Amino acid sequence: MTSFFTRMALAIVLFLARLAGATSLFEEGFDSPDALSKWQPAQSAHIRIEGTRDSQALRVEAPAGVTNHAGTRITLPLDALRGTRVRVEAMVKAEGVTEPPKPWNGIKVMLHSQSPDGEKWEQQNNVHGSFDWKRVGFTARVPTEATAAWLVLGLEAVNGVAWFDDVKVTVTARARTRPAQPATGAVFKGHDLPRLRGAMISPKVTADDLQVLGGEWGANHVRWQLLWGGFPHSPADKGDLAAYDAWLESALKHLDELLPVCERLGIKVVIDLHTPPGGRNDAKECRLFHEKRFQDSFIAWWEKMAARYRGNKAVWGYDLVNEPVEGFVGDGLMDWHTLADATARRVRAIDSEHAIIIEPAPWGGPSALEDFEPLEVPGIVYSVHMYEPGQFTHQGVYDRETGVTYPGDIAGSHWDKERLRRALRPAIEFQRDYGAHIYIGEFSAIRWAPGDSAERYLRDVIDIFEEQGWDWAYHAFREWHGWSVEHGGDKANTARSSEPTTREKLLREYFAKNRKPVAVTPNEFEGSDTERINRAIEAAAASGGRVVIPRVNVRGAERSEVWLLDSAILLRGNVTVVLDDCRIKLSDRCRDNFMRSANCGAGITGIQPLRNIHLRGTGRAVLEGADRPRATGDGAKTLGKQTYGTDAGVAGESQSGDWRNLGILLAYVDGFSIENIAMRDSHCWAISLERCSNGVLRNLDFASGGTKTIDGVSRAILNQDGIDLRLGCHDIAIENITGFTGDDLVALTGIASGRAPGALDSTMVSGSIDRGGGLDDIHHVTMRGINGYCSGGHHIVRLLNTLGIKMHDILIDGLEDKSPAGVSDRAALKIGDKNPRWGGITPLGDTSRITVRNITSRAQHAILVAGSLTDSTIDNVVHRGAAPEPVTVESGPENLRNVTITNARKEP
Numbered sequence: 001m002t003s004f005f006t007r008m009a010l011a012i013v014l015f016l017a018r019l020a021g022a023t024s025l026f027e028e029g030f031d032s033p034d035a036l037s038k039w040q041p042a043q044s045a046h047i048r049i050e051g052t053r054d055s056q057a058l059r060v061e062a063p064a065g066v067t068n069h070a071g072t073r074i075t076l077p078l079d080a081l082r083g084t085r086v087r088v089e090a091m092v093k094a095e096g097v098t099e100p101p102k103p104w105n106g107i108k109v110m111l112h113s114q115s116p117d118g119e120k121w122e123q124q125n126n127v128h129g130s131f132d133w134k135r136v137g138f139t140a141r142v143p144t145e146a147t148a149a150w151l152v153l154g155l156e157a158v159n160g161v162a163w164f165d166d167v168k169v170t171v172t173a174r175a176r177t178r179p180a181q182p183a184t185g186a187v188f189k190g191h192d193l194p195r196l197r198g199a200m201i202s203p204k205v206t207a208d209d210l211q212v213l214g215g216e217w218g219a220n221h222v223r224w225q226l227l228w229g230g231f232p233h234s235p236a237d238k239g240d241l242a243a244y245d246a247w248l249e250s251a252l253k254h255l256d257e258l259l260p261v262c263e264r265l266g267i268k269v270v271i272d273l274h275t276p277p278g279g280r281n282d283a284k285e286c287r288l289f290h291e292k293r294f295q296d297s298f299i300a301w302w303e304k305m306a307a308r309y310r311g312n313k314a315v316w317g318y319d320l321v322n323e324p325v326e327g328f329v330g331d332g333l334m335d336w337h338t339l340a341d342a343t344a345r346r347v348r349a350i351d352s353e354h355a356i357i358i359e360p361a362p363w364g365g366p367s368a369l370e371d372f373e374p375l376e377v378p379g380i381v382y383s384v385h386m387y388e389p390g391q392f393t394h395q396g397v398y399d400r401e402t403g404v405t406y407p408g409d410i411a412g413s414h415w416d417k418e419r420l421r422r423a424l425r426p427a428i429e430f431q432r433d434y435g436a437h438i439y440i441g442e443f444s445a446i447r448w449a450p451g452d453s454a455e456r457y458l459r460d461v462i463d464i465f466e467e468q469g470w471d472w473a474y475h476a477f478r479e480w481h482g483w484s485v486e487h488g489g490d491k492a493n494t495a496r497s498s499e500p501t502t503r504e505k506l507l508r509e510y511f512a513k514n515r516k517p518v519a520v521t522p523n524e525f526e527g528s529d530t531e532r533i534n535r536a537i538e539a540a541a542a543s544g545g546r547v548v549i550p551r552v553n554v555r556g557a558e559r560s561e562v563w564l565l566d567s568a569i570l571l572r573g574n575v576t577v578v579l580d581d582c583r584i585k586l587s588d589r590c591r592d593n594f595m596r597s598a599n600c601g602a603g604i605t606g607i608q609p610l611r612n613i614h615l616r617g618t619g620r621a622v623l624e625g626a627d628r629p630r631a632t633g634d635g636a637k638t639l640g641k642q643t644y645g646t647d648a649g650v651a652g653e654s655q656s657g658d659w660r661n662l663g664i665l666l667a668y669v670d671g672f673s674i675e676n677i678a679m680r681d682s683h684c685w686a687i688s689l690e691r692c693s694n695g696v697l698r699n700l701d702f703a704s705g706g707t708k709t710i711d712g713v714s715r716a717i718l719n720q721d722g723i724d725l726r727l728g729c730h731d732i733a734i735e736n737i738t739g740f741t742g743d744d745l746v747a748l749t750g751i752a753s754g755r756a757p758g759a760l761d762s763t764m765v766s767g768s769i770d771r772g773g774g775l776d777d778i779h780h781v782t783m784r785g786i787n788g789y790c791s792g793g794h795h796i797v798r799l800l801n802t803l804g805i806k807m808h809d810i811l812i813d814g815l816e817d818k819s820p821a822g823v824s825d826r827a828a829l830k831i832g833d834k835n836p837r838w839g840g841i842t843p844l845g846d847t848s849r850i851t852v853r854n855i856t857s858r859a860q861h862a863i864l865v866a867g868s869l870t871d872s873t874i875d876n877v878v879h880r881g882a883a884p885e886p887v888t889v890e891s892g893p894e895n896l897r898n899v900t901i902t903n904a905r906k907e908p
Contacts, residue, residue, distance in 0.1 A: 025080055026151065026169040030056045039072040046070040047154075050163075052093075057165040062155040071108055071154015076169065083144035085173040085371050086111070088122075088151070089137030089328070090164050097128040097160030102399065105157035109136045109164070112150045115143040117422070118389075118413040124327075126282045128158060133165075137328055138283070141367060144175065173371040183435030188379055189471070190317050190355025190437075193517070196221035196268055196471035197510050200442060202479040203227045203251065207261045209478050214265035218511035221316070222267055223441055223473040225274040226251045231322075236279030239287065241297055244277055248301065252308070256699070260618035260676060263314035264548060264580055266516030270357060270473070271305065272319040272441070285327030292333060302343050306350040307733055307782075311673045311696060313517070313546065313576045313614055317355030317381060318347060319441060324361040336361040337373065344377040353671075355381045357439060364441070369426040374434045382436050385475075386443040386461055388423045389415055393445045393457070396491060397482065405450045406457045417460040424464055431468065440465055440472040444483045447503070448491040455502040462510060474507055519578075520547050522563075523554045529563045534570055537577065546576035549584070551619070566590050570598035571666070573610035579677060581619030586626040586683075589646040591653070594623050596665035600765045604758045607766050609668040617676035623663060625681035628710055631657040632683050633718035635761040639708075640715045657719070659765040662688045667766040675699050678739075681708060685721040686741070690766040691728030691776070698735045706742025706792040719763075720792070721747050726764060727776040727805065736785040740818075742792040749798070750778045750805030751838065770804060777806040782813070789819035795830045796859070800867075801847060802839035808848045817857040824881070827888075828857035832867015834891050841891050842868045852877075862886040862904075868895040877904040 028035065030049050036042045036058070046061045047070060062070040090109045100106035103125040110123035122140035142149060153164045198221030199213060205224075213219045228234040228247050236244050255271070262269050278287030278294035288294045302320065309315045320343055324336045334342060344356045356379055360368035364385045374380070387393045391411045396402040407416040421428075431438050443461055445454035458474075465472045474485070481487050485503035486496045500508075520540045522532035532555075536547045553560040563584045571577065577595075586594065595615070600607050628644035631637070634657050642648065643655045659665060661684040666672060672695035679686045680703050687697065702722045707714050720742030725732060726749055734746060757767035770776050778801060790796055797815060801807040817828050829852065834841050848870040855862055855877045862879035863886065879886035886904040889896060 023171040024168065025086065025171050026076060026167070028074075028167040030058050030165060036072070039074045041072055044070075047072050052163055052165075057093075057163045058153060059161065059163050060154045061161045062159050064159045068157055068159055069155065071152055071156065073112070073150040073152040076149045076151055078146060078149060080171070081142045081149050082146050083142065083175040083370070084171045085139060085141045087137065087139050087170045087172050087328070088168070089135055089170075090153070090167040091133050092127070092136045093131065093133045093163040094128070095130050095161045097130070097155065097162060098158045099128055100126070100156070100158050102157070106155070107136065107158075107162050108152050108154045108156050109138075109167075110152040111140050111142075111169075112152055113142055113146050114148040115146045116413075117143060117145070118411050124283045128160075135328065139172065139326060139362065141371065143367075144370070176371050176373050179433055182432050185435060187435050187437050188355070188381070190353075190379065190381060191268055193220065193268070193515050195466075195469070195514065196316065196439075197514055198222050198267065198472075199474040199477035199507070200225055200272070200479070201477050203254075205258065205478065207258060210258060210261050210265060210267065213477050214262070214267040217508050218514050220266055220268060220511075220514040220516045221270070221471065221473060222262065222477075223270045223272050223319070224255060225272045225322070226255075227274040229275075231274060232280050232284045234275045234279050236275050236277065237281070237287070239278055239291070239294075241277060241293065244297070252305070259312060259314045260578070260616055263546070263576070263578060263616065264618055266519060267314070268316040268517075269314050270317050270319050270439075270441070271309065271315060272322055273301075274322040276321045277301070280325070281327070283327060285325045286321070288321070288324075288339070289326045289329045289333055289335065291330065295333060295339060298339070299343050299346055303346050303350060306347040306354075308696075309354065310351040310694065311353075311612065311614060311671050315354055317357050319357040319359070319383065320344070321359070323359060323364045323385065325363060326361050337375075341375050341377065344375055344380065348377055348379065353379075355379055357381045357383050357441070359383045359385070359441065366424050366426045369430045372430075374436060380436070381439050382427075382430060383439040383441040384427050385441055386424065388420070389413075392449065392453070395446055396448055397446060402448070403450060404453075406445075406453045417463070420460055421464055428468060438468065438470045440470055442473065442475040444475040446482055447484065447487050447501075448482075448489050452502055454489075455506055458503060458506055462506070466510075517546055521550060522547070523550065528566060529553065530565045530567050530569065533563065537570065537572055537575055540575045541572040546578060548578045548580050549582050551581040551583075565592075565594065568592040568660075569595040571595055571613045571615070572598045574612045576614040576616065579615070579617040579621035581621060583622045583624065585624045586629070588626050588628045588644070590626060591630050591645070591647065592660050593665045594663045596662075596765070597667055597669050600665075600667040600758070602758055602760060605756065605767075607668050607757060609670060611669070612671045613666065613669050614673045615664070615675070615677070616673065617678075620678065621676060622678045622680060625683050625708075629683045629708070629717070631655060631661055632716075632720075633657040633661070634684075634763050637718050639710070639717070644710055654760055657684055657763070658760045659688075659763050660760070662686075662763065664688070665765060666690070666692050668692070670694050672696075673698070677701075678703070679722075680704065681717075682720060683717065684719045684763070685724045687722065688724045688726060688763070689729050689732070690726045690764055692725075692732070693729065694731045696733045696735065697723055697737070698733070700737050702737075702739035702741050702745065702788065704741045704791075717742055719743055721745070722788075723747070724749055725778060725781060726750070727752065727766075727768065727770070727778070729778050729781070731780045732782075734781065734783045734786070737783075737788060738818075739788045740791045741788075743790060744795045744798045745788050745790055746783060746786060746796070747798040747800065748778050748781060748807060748810070750776065750801035750807055752776065752803045752805055774806065777808065779807065780809045782811040783815070784813050786812070786815045787818055789817055789823060790825045791823060793823070793825060795825060795827050797829045799829075799831045799847065799850070800833055800838060801842060802833070804846075806846045806848075808850075810849070811851045812855075813851075813853050815855045815857075817859055819858060825859035827861040827864035828855055828859045829862070830864045830866060831869055832865060832891065834866050841866075841895055844868045844895065844897050845870050848872065857881060857886075861888045864888050864890055865896070866890045869899050870897045872899050874899070874901045875903055879904070879906050880908065
């Protein structure tokens, strides 16, 4: 497989090749005697050529008290310009140029064009002050139907002097290559709903806000902006990546908290990186294109987010960056198309399902698609933002003129529904040419537009979106009052309207057409609690939906806040089960798991794989063991001298433990998640995964103390681990695990003991026979935020592989021993075991590439190595226990090879 670095190098080479193919259209160094002959005006009291720098330059002065405007322009060749993207640049020096009243005033290096659609003035804004020679420039797109174009140099609405030299106009891209035939076949949308209609939301959105938007109004989509402070400028502009990382992690935690709410309300979420690393410069260009460290951070963060939200059914997709603007791309850096391609490939390597949403540069406008080539990455959705004409949608914003009416004559052109359709034509054609799905990530009209102009504009653009089958998000819900449909037309009144506005009614009219992901509740069915839940899951599996188990269990006139299981909940593929603030408890007659994947069970020897099983809690979701449990541990163990429950001692009933005593049991499941659940008094291992892959275990809290009082007597509960990853598990993330268990809190155990699938004398329902060829190795597992302890004196995290099973590429980052006084675990982390019962010390190389960092322990040992360890690193270990060293190598130094230990220390 080609490495990431090789692909990155190739992407940069291709980008540089595109640059090498750029065509120079115009150059002027003002060195010839008649250099100004084609400029208008060619000469004046304030415009002249003078010797400076290496030779000559154009000098423009706007003296105080005389005029604050001075400049000249030259006509550019239309035939070579039409339909191109150009880079305009000049070397500029300034002396005493006053601060401009508007961002677009000041020193002008500007491309002015005319077309039937109106005039465009494009430039780098906010250039003023005193400075030595520096490059000023921008990229711009010239309309295909342009009728005239000029390059303008000078000063506007300011005083001072500026010099211009080495002026260049370079064609960097032409209109995209249209395919000979429009694309046919299925279009990837990333969801199976007829349409997503919703809104972009405030970064400070609450569960109550989402309840209004999704519950009362009926929206089935939100664009979740990860926005730091403001737009376009933010604290990220300072370039402090450590501060950026801290902000983004906090923003993602807020998202994590509310994703279950979105799922419950049937809201599909787009994660929008509104503030990219590095922020923007004074010209509002993304500094992402100016420094390599920002591009590195950008790609790394999307890899993290793809891993974090892979398999999350509330998430529709990833909007890589909001309204990208390149400016001049730094040497050796990727332009937006190249960076988007490289990032999309990294995301797709981690997450094969969620949509990847790409906005074209600059600013994500519809016209930017005219020269944007589609990416050769599967699962891409293309997004544009619709604010045209800006003189109408943004009137009264940035000190723009107000009183602009729609429909009507705006900026020299008549705007009506057909004119809006023409503005969106590049997106319509892109969709048709490439079979691409289009998403309108933002559109709006300021609330104080005259009369009902804003409502008329919004209705017309939404009608066009609907005609084309596009998903859309209104900008914005409960963000800034200027865009709010809950506020009236009086600009001075910032209180929400007491009556729905026409704009709110319009959105709700369209939201009423939404279909939401199917949600089934067991309250719709009859039978025992287990039967009702399983029937709901069967119904959801048939419709591709989800099951919501609510807090209140309704059976006829009866109401209960407990769901009592007498057998296992069977989890089927492509189903999400939401535990909505509910309590699920094993009954005394239950001889089964809380839940298990429906592909496995007693006597099943040929287990068929399942995909996409998701189990998520909202609010306080609890799974609780029986008051009088049947058995514990493994096939040789019971609760003390007897077992309990209604069938204890009954002839023909197994009295000892087996895989039916495990809490949540998944076997051969690819693509899964178990999140936001509290597990109490499990009978054995709370969660056991066998031969599972591509999943996440996150935000799980355990409270199992190793004993239970039954009929007034304290009984030992054995093998009471929290999470066990067993044979064949790989590509799994374990994050934010808290609480305590009677045995290891988290364990990776590769033990092949030769038991057959489906046998009741084993704790592995899929069997413990090594399939060979590395299929049952445990690898590529990450653990972050493990904060708890083992109440039974065992280990917080244990890695154990034996009898030829290999374990490799394991990351443990952040393990904090939370044991109270009087509890002393054997080790915070134990690696391997020299006990012959487990096959003894593994051969060198069987346990390899283990990365451990940021461990804090008060156990007997912080890290206990009792087996072999190869090609691994241990860093930042703080030990407050009894052992003389933070890392104890019980197996002897001969069983370590290429292991680096740094920053390991004892503290009081």
